[in-house]
Every structure is written in structure tokens, then in C-alpha cells.
Amino acid sequence: MKFKANTRRRALEYEKDLVQQWKKNKTFEKSIDQRPADNSYVFYDGPPFISGVPHHGTLLSSIVKDAVPRYQTMKGKRVERVWGWDCHGLPAERYTEKKLGLSSREEVIEYGIEKYIIACRENMVQTSSLWEDTVDRVGRWVDFKGAYKTMDKEYMESVWWAFKELYEKGKIYEGEKVLMYCTLDATPLSKAEVTMDAGAYQDVTDPSVFTKFKLADEDVSLLAWTTTPWTLPANTALAVNKDFDYVEVELDGERLILAKDLVEKVLTDAKHQALEYTIIRTMKGEELVGKSYEPLLGEDRGANAHKIWHADYVSADDGSGIVHIAPAYGEEDFAMAKREKIPVVHVIDENGDYTETEWKGENVWAINKTIAKTLHERGTVWKIDYIRHSYPHCHRCGTKLMYRAHPSWFMDIDGQREQMLEQNGDINWFPSHVKKGRFAKTIEQAPDWNLSRDRFWATAMPVWKGVDKSGKEHVKVIGSYAELKELSGVELEDYHRPWVDDVTFDIDGIKYTRTDKVMDSWFEAGSMPFAQFHYPFENKQKFEANFPGDFIVEYIGQVRAWFYYMHSMSVALFGENSFKNVIVTGNVAGNDGRKMSKSYGNYTDPNELMDKFSADSLRFLLLQSPLLNGEDFALQDKDVGDVARKLSMIWNMYDFFTMYAEVDGWEFTGDLSDPSEQLENPLDQWIVSRVHQLNHEVEKHMDIYDIPNAIDPILPFIEDASNWYVRRSRRRFWKSGDDTDKNNAYRTLHYVLVQLAQIVAPFTPFLAEELYQKLTGGESVHLLDWPQAGHVNELVVRDMETVREYVNQSLSIRAKERVKIRQPLASVTVPTLGEFVNFEDILTEELNVKKVIRGKELSLDLAITPSLKREGLSREVVRHVQSARKAAGLNVDDRIKLSLQTDDDELVSAIKEHASTIAAETLADKIGDAQYAHEATVKVEGVDLIVTLEKS
Secondary structure, eight states: OOOOSSOOOOHHHHHHHHHHHHHHHTHHHHHHHTSOGGGBOOBOOOOOBTTSOOOHHHHHHHHHHHHHHHHHHHTTOBOOOEEEEBOOSHHHHHHHHHHHTOOSHHHHHHHOHHHHHHHHHHHHTSOOHHHHHHHHHTTOOOEEEEEEETTSHHHHHHHHHHHHHHHHTTOEEEEEEEEEEETTTTEEEOHHHHHSSTTSEEEEEEEEEEEEEEBTTSSOEEEEEESOGGGGGGOOEEEEOTTSEEEEEEETTEEEEEEGGGHHHHSBOTTSOBOOOEEEEEEEHHHHTTOBBOOTTSOOOOTTOSEEEEOTTOOSSSTTSOEEEOGGGOHHHHHHHHHHTOOOOOOBOTTSBBSSSTTTTOBHHHHHHHHHHHHHHTTSEEEEEEEEEEEEBOTTTOOBEEEEEEEEEEEOOGGGHHHHHHHHTTOEEESTHHIIIIIHHHHHHOOOEEOEESOSSSOBOOEEEEEOTTSOEEEEEOOOHHHHHHHHSOOOSOOSTTTGGGOEEEETTEEEEEOSOEEOHHHHHHTHHHHTTTTTTSOHHHHHHTOSEEEEEEEGGGGTTHHHHHHHHHHHHHSSOSEEEEEEEOOEEOTTSSBOOTTTTOSOOHHHHHHHTOHHHHHHHHHHSGGGGTOOEEOOHHHHHHHHHHHHHHHHHHHHHHHHHHHHTOOOOSOOSOOGGGOOSHHHHHHHHHHHHHHHHHHHHHTTTOHHHHHTTHHHHHHHIIIIIIHHHHHHHHSOSOOHHHHHHHHHHHHHHHHHHHHHTTTSHHHHHHHHHHHHOOSOGGGSOOOOOOOOOHHHHHHHHHHHHHHHHHHHHHHHHTOOTTSOEEEEEESOOOSSSOHHHHHHHHHTEEEEEEOSSOEEOOOOOHHHHHHHHHHHHHHHHHHHHHHTTOOTTOOEEEEEEOSOHHHHHHHHHTHHHHHHHHTEEEEESOOOSEEEEEEETTEEEEEEEEEO
């Protein structure tokens, strides 16, 4: 294979061309098919929302999802990669409602559930071309045509199977608990989905009130504190701590009871000035426990209501030391109410509107402050303070969430918590601190999983209920469409609401009707490992042979979400973890460190960024960034440009190689074997050893999913190859003839560049492919195995490392003393001389010194004699002539006629003394005083020099 100079293409050109080439040649498919099915590597791809748009965050995970499978494929694994779409849940519903002009659950019902579901489906079937184009552009290989959708009938049937399996194992139950609840969407949410991303908790200002609860048959009131005035109409109890000291005080003619330690903090006016009061008596909280008080708003809530109870969670850190209890709207309150049989009263409907009191029909969030002010005006509330606190909001619609007791279906996490922690021990996490940190803590603190949602567009919960003649409720959970058909005689095209709602059946004279709840979309996501295969109805052997999965990667928010839910379901269904290796990334921030936002204008569109610099440089930057250590990273355009510049050194070496290979007619014979044994020049031995070291370092870290440390040595190697090996080998390529050393230099540089193409292939697939094809004519670097570790000559590597350190130290001395490198010096003294590398040749050339002396420590002789001065001037002349050659458009091997004219005696002497060297360095046949075609006037040490030249 022959080589031709000037064949380098711009990244934008070859990247877009290679996308089409790979598709035309089915290179991705070939890379899978050539690997045996019994050596598979299973990668789980977390599906994005089909209604979303690609952004830097999703591209980050896509890049990692491409790099690891590419590497594993080169290691001989069969890595099938199938895209998936998350089509269900609130994001999809919000997307549809926005297009339909709807804004609440009530409006959806008024619009018509059937029309709404049809609209949801149509929106989710929209073209995926935007995603496909962007994923192609970033170089990711994935099968879009075979993509699964969570709304597919087959996928949902697998979800039904999982639900029934867990129900029959006693791991799913129906109950009522206080849950985070969105009044606009009219559905409960799980804590994990609310807290998975920053921003769900927002700082808001709310009224906090000190409310008076008058003791029954006593002219004294307890002063209870709450930050949720809207819950006061649902009050059924008060709580104190039996061990605290409480005081009864007289203030403005009325008597109040509160915690002794909080008196000074509470009894202040609007300007926080202390009020005058008298302490009547002191008592223990235990004295208050069991007493009754008058209903706050005059509404008697029945037996066991309006009493004072002891609660350990009552604090003396803030408030009044007395807690108002509205069990329907607080987790701890609800638990105590269930334990002590305290009435639980709901005063707000599922849409957040009051169902009783004078505020009936008003929305809770619109009327909250009014309630506080009204009760204050009436004297029921003693004082209002406004507090700034962090409060949860719906992660999809932004509405404030309430804690609300709600009937739901739950998965028993507590019963398998220890097993989940035990199975976590088998998972390899990167970064490793997530394993026993965030993930373990998520498991340790997780409540039972709320599985049901009071929504529409999701997998219908497969629960049918019937009531017998005695009024007893019966439950039937369905695990397949066939089972439902056997019971009902009905087979549906679509098992979404509302059509599945209409399916009923009779068993033993009892009519069963489906509950109108749907599944949490995280239950669907957690089912992905098996549901994508329609397991257990199809692909049973394929799934079971390849479970658990080998690898997953997502950003850190998914630790509490998808990773957790998948782990929960896998342990519950199969008794083991669902994945073996996981990479957790940080968040990609805008160039100002804030969240990426169009309104901030703090990021460049990824496609624009890739077109400007290259997809490979964006990939490389993100893969080597702190993101892969789970840390956040502010993406700056200039950083992408900096990586692009450094990667371009590979093409500089390619240009150098092809330029001289064409001149000399050097050809590639197809031999890509390790040339180490044939190499005699220490420089060749060194760079081949270095590329073998690079291979080992990348492989070592990729095998443990440490991508940052795998990538870390690549740019330093490119720097070594370009700025040391190629630069120091230039004369070997320049010299005429066809000797062994020159041929070895060609073979070495070609071998190193091909090896480099293979090593960077997982990270920069376009550059690697372009380089490999141009250097070998081969079909694709991505069809190759990972290169075998070659020979490393440790002795040569060590010597070269030492001499380069001497060079760097000496150059630092020159820079500090402001002595240019083109100015020759008499000598350098170094502590050691190489045994396997000729230090003298390297040091004299690199440091521009006349001799090398061995001594105790490194030093430079900085004395400049007239002779050294003249030689330094000649070096400056050579530099200017080379620049003039380039400006004249001459080829590197063109010989020239050269004229050098100056009025400076010292410069004239320098040119005469070193005329032969100047001529040799610049390929001048002779140096005269004639006038030639190309002229340039330059400065040499402040003196004018006229350079004229032309091709001989």
C-alpha cells in the first residue's frame, strides 16, 4: 500500500462521512455478528423520555454507553446494544397536556380519558430522528430499529407478570400511608423520584403560626406551632414530650403553656422584641399527657380526638415544644394515629381543594396564607412568623407537594432490606464511594415503595376487585393477557386505560372490576432487564443466560432512582443484583457553573460544538473530566477546542509520515506485528515500548471501569510521539538513500500510529477509523481485537526518561537566564550518562551545547564566547531561511539558490563561518549575493538581513 501526502481531511468531513460508511457497510452489525453468542456482554441502556430532546447530559451517558461496549467488543465480547424509549408516566402526560391545553387531572377527565390516551400514544410514536441524528453524530453505535418502548403491549405484559409474582410472594400489599402528593397531577409520588435531581426542593417563604388550643374545663391554652396552617382544620391531637419542662405564663390577660426552654424565643413581638409575661407555674410534659382540649374550629372529630399525647419527635430546638397533629398530612402524625387509634380526618380532596370549613372549594396553596391571617384576626392564632425554608415541589409540574395519607399499593422494601444490602456487595461501583455511600444509604433509609399512581398513561395495575354478598372484598391479580382472556373472554389490542378498565369477569358469583390505578413508571423502568425481552413469555433462555447484566451507566441522580428500583425488583424477583458493574457520572453544568439553560445562554448546542471542533474532542473531554468520577463539570467550549488541538497532533504525525513516505516510495506490506526485535535505534525501541505501555495502562483501567485513568495517559503519549519521537527522527527521514535505519523509522512510526488508532478506538471512534483506514486500507478498526500487549524495553524507557528530565531541567535554566535555545553553549554537566541511550547526542542537540560532562549535579555553562555568539547568529539565519522557504511555497525536498545580504560585520562573519551548515540545513546549492524570485527582510538580533531565494 502506497501513501500520498496532503490526504488529511477535516474532522467535520470525515466524521459525517464515516457515519454513512458504517451504515452502508453495516459495520456495527458485523462487529456484533463476528463475536460468539456464548461470549456475550450485557449492557443495560436506561431509556430516555421519547418526548425529550438530546442535550449534553444525555450525550454524556451515550458517550460512556458507546465507549465501554466498543472496548468490550474489541476484547472479544458480543455486545448487543438496543435503544429503548421511556413512553409512560408524568413526563409523557405533561407533554401531551401542554399540546392539548390541559393543566390538571380534572381537566383530563373532562376532556375524556380515551381521547387523552390516544393523544398520548400518538405523541409517543413521533419520529425519533432528532435523537437518532444526534446519537449518530456523537459516534454512538446502537440499534434504533429494534428499540423497545415501555408502552408496547409485550413490555407491559412482562410488567404484569412481575407484579403478580411479587404479589404472590407476599411482597406487594395494599395500604394507606402518608405520601408525597401532587395536587395538580392528583397522584402520589415516591420520595426517590422527587429527590433524584437538584431543584425539587425549593426555598419558599411560608407562614408559621403559634396556635392556641384551649384546655377543656380550664381557662388556659396550649401554644402549638406549625409551618403548615393549611392542616389546622384537620387537627385531631396535640403532642408534647413528657420529659420536657413546660411553663404556664400569663401574657396580656391570657394564660398560655409552652416549653420552658423556648419561652424567650417565642414570646416576642413582630419586631422580635421581648414581651412582658409572668410565669405562673412549671410542670413536666407528663402532666399534660392525657388531657383534652376543645376542638380548634368547633368541629368534634369523635372518640379519642382532641387529646394530648407524648411523642419522642417533639423537639425543643424550635417552635413551642407542642406539636399540632393532623394525622392525614404528616408521616409521624399518621403513624402515631394508627398506633393510638387517633381519628384521621381528610379536609382536602385529591385536587387540593377543601371539602369542608368556610374555605370549602378553595385550593390549599392559594388559601394557605389567608387561613393564617383569618385565624390570627380571630385570636385563634396567637402569632404569625414568616419562615424561609426548603420545600418539596413536583419534579414534573412544579406544584408544591403535600404529605397526604393516601390508599396505595406498596412493595415491601423493609422485608428485603438486608438482602439488598448484601447483594450490593457483589456490585463493582465506579466511583467506589457510591457503593457504601449514596446507594447503601438509599437502601437503608428507603420506605416501602409506593407502586400505584392515580393517573392514566402508564401500565394499568393488574388488580381486579370484587365484593361478595357478605360485603367482603376479594382481590384477583392478573399476570398475563392469556389469564385475563381465560377469565373474561376478552382480548384487547391495547391494554391501556380506559379499554382495560372495561374488562370485568365473574368468579364464584362475584363480579370483579379493575381498580383504576396505574403503575409507577419506575416499576416499569425497573422491569427493563426482562421486560425488553417479553420475559417470561419469550426469550426465556436468552434472558436467564445473560442475567445479571454486565454494565450500566447513568448520572448520579439515578442512584436513588433507576439503579435503586432495578436492584429492588431484581432482589425481590430473582434473589440477586441486576447488574455487575456500574459507572455513576456527575452532572454537566453550563460554562458559568450553573445548570445548563437556554435562558442563561450558558452552553453551546452540542451539534454546533461538534461541528466546530469534532465529536471526538467532545467525547474525549467528557470522558477524561471529573464527570466520570461522579463529580459535576462546567463545560467550556475552549476546553473542547483545547482537546481538539491536542488530538490534531496525531494528524500532524500522519502528515509528516505520508509526506516522506510518498517522497521515498515507502509501502505498507500488511505486516502489523510488533517490530521490537528488529529495531536497533533506541528512539524506535523507546516509542514502541511507550505505545505498548499505553496499551497496558488503558486496558488495566478499562477492565475495572476506571475510564478517567484509562484515558489519562493518551495525550501525554501523543505529546511524546509527536514532540520527541517524530521531532528527533526528522533527519532520519530527510536523509537520502534506503538504509535500514530509515526503513525502521518508517515501520516504527506506521506501527505506532496503527496501534494508537486501535487504543483510542473506544474513545475517539471517528479519528481512530479515519487513521486506521488511511494507514492500512483495512475495513474498520472497530472490527479488530484489542491489540496484544507487546514488548516493553524497560532499560531504554528508563534511560530515555532520565535524559528527557535532564533536558527539561536544563531548558528551565535557559528560560530563567533568558538564553535562547538557538544560542550554542559550551557544555552541560549531568549526574549520569545512559547505558542504553546515547545521552551525549541527545543533550548536545536538544540543549545546543558543544559537550556533555559527567558531574555530581546538573548545570549549564552559560558563558557565551564570540565564536558561540556567531554560531548562534547562524542558527537564527537558518530559522529565517526556513520560514522564507515555507512562504515561497516550496516542497520540503526542493533544493534552492540562496542569497543573504547584511551590513552588519558580525552577522557577515557568522554567515561566512557557518555557510556550509546554513546551506546543508536549508538545502541550498550555494549561498551568493544574486537577487532571486522570493525576497524577505528579517531581523537577526536587531540587525537587518535580506533573504532572497528560488528553487534551483
